[in-house]
Amino acid sequence: MIVHALKRLFGGRPPGGIRCQEALARINEFMDGELDPSEAPSVEEHFKVCTRCYPHLKLEREFRSRLQSALQHPRVPDQLRNRVLQILASERREDPDAT
Amino acid sequence: MVSPDDPKIGFQEEALAHMDAVYRFALRLAGSADEAEDLVQETFLRAYRSWDQYTTGTRAKSWLFTICRNVFLRQRERGRRHDEIVQEESGRDLSESGGNVINPVWVSNLGRDPEGEFFDSIVDDQVLSAIDALPEEYRTAVVLSDLEGLSYQEIGELMEVPVGTVKSRLFRGRRQLQKVLYEYAVEMGYIEERVPGRGEGEEES
Numbered sequence: 001m002i003v004h005a006l007k008r009l010f011g012g013r014p015p016g017g018i019r020c021q022e023a024l025a026r027i028n029e030f031m032d033g034e035l036d037p038s039e040a041p042s043v044e045e046h047f048k049v050c051t052r053c054y055p056h057l058k059l060e061r062e063f064r065s066r067l068q069s070a071l072q073h074p075r076v077p078d079q080l081r082n083r084v085l086q087i088l089a090s091e092r093r094e095d096p097d098a099t
Numbered sequence: 100m101v102s103p104d105d106p107k108i109g110f111q112e113e114a115l116a117h118m119d120a121v122y123r124f125a126l127r128l129a130g131s132a133d134e135a136e137d138l139v140q141e142t143f144l145r146a147y148r149s150w151d152q153y154t155t156g157t158r159a160k161s162w163l164f165t166i167c168r169n170v171f172l173r174q175r176e177r178g179r180r181h182d183e184i185v186q187e188e189s190g191r192d193l194s195e196s197g198g199n200v201i202n203p204v205w206v207s208n209l210g211r212d213p214e215g216e217f218f219d220s221i222v223d224d225q226v227l228s229a230i231d232a233l234p235e236e237y238r239t240a241v242v243l244s245d246l247e248g249l250s251y252q253e254i255g256e257l258m259e260v261p262v263g264t265v266k267s268r269l270f271r272g273r274r275q276l277q278k279v280l281y282e283y284a285v286e287m288g289y290i291e292e293r294v295p296g297r298g299e300g301e302e303e304s
Contacts (some may be wrong), residue, residue, distance in 0.1 A: 032251070034250065055205065056201075056205055059215035061215075062219070063273070063280075064217035066218040066219065067226065067245050067246070067276070070223040070226035071226075071227070073121070073245040075122070080136050083136075083140065084115075084118065
């Protein structure tokens with residue numbers, strides 16, 4: 001805190017040239033790859049350098065990685081896949097001229 | 100089976116290739132395997148019938164998700180399983196956290212496991228039931244973004260809402276999930292409950 005206060009007092013530049021508040025407000029867009037290309041480098045630099053904001057990024061990364069691993073397992077059961085293929089085949093037979 | 104001389108040629112390569120993804124999406128929409136299977140069947144039947152409306156080379160997966168969600172919403176409308184949006188969205192942009200950019204989970208968890216490694220202790224079933232408990236609008240946005248990697252623009256087109264609303268739904272959905280999972284981790288003893296004390300807080304530059 002003291003270091004930050006001194007930096008501010010003596011004209012120190014915040015990490016990436018943006019304040020923590022601004023970086024944190026963009027954390028989702030940053031992680032989703034949706035930031036404007038002109039903004040992305042500043043936000044990236046901020047999270048790399050700012051030891052207080054970095055844990056926020058880490059928290060979001062852990063969270064998303066957990067979501068992805070929980071969600072990605074199920075595969076279509078074989079009997080469902082076969083049923084869909086059969087339905088499509090019979091659809092084709094019923095209306096062979098369909099476009 | 101779709102034969103190579105089928106006038107719907109391309110359906111197999113472009114649409115059927117995404118059956119796993121549609122099934123995963125349907126599972127999260129419907130909340131049960133039986134309903135998800137019905138959704139998948141109906142989705143592919145409708146997709147097959149309207150294959151001539153699909154523009155080859157565009158993103159077939161998004162197109163299938165759109166059909167799947169429309170089928171689901173229509174079925175739900177009939178059965179009226181009602182979800183509520185927690186707060187009115189009205190299309191307003193929300194990086195938008197209403198000024199609340201600090202993740203409350205991070206603050207609650209200060210000094211315990213601030214980087215969120217506790218998420219790894221939570222079993223899949225718990226994560227999935229937390230996702231399934233989200234209102235459909237949030238659940239769809241989160242699954243399409245975090246699992247399927249769709250862009251805000253693609254999700255907006257699929258859900259027929261502006262990009263600002265997509266951001267808002269993602270923000271709220273993720274926050275809600277984080278809160279539920281954090282509380283579960285505390286309840287299960289994966290992390291200690293925070294005892295409020297002096298000097299705990301966050302400083303901003």
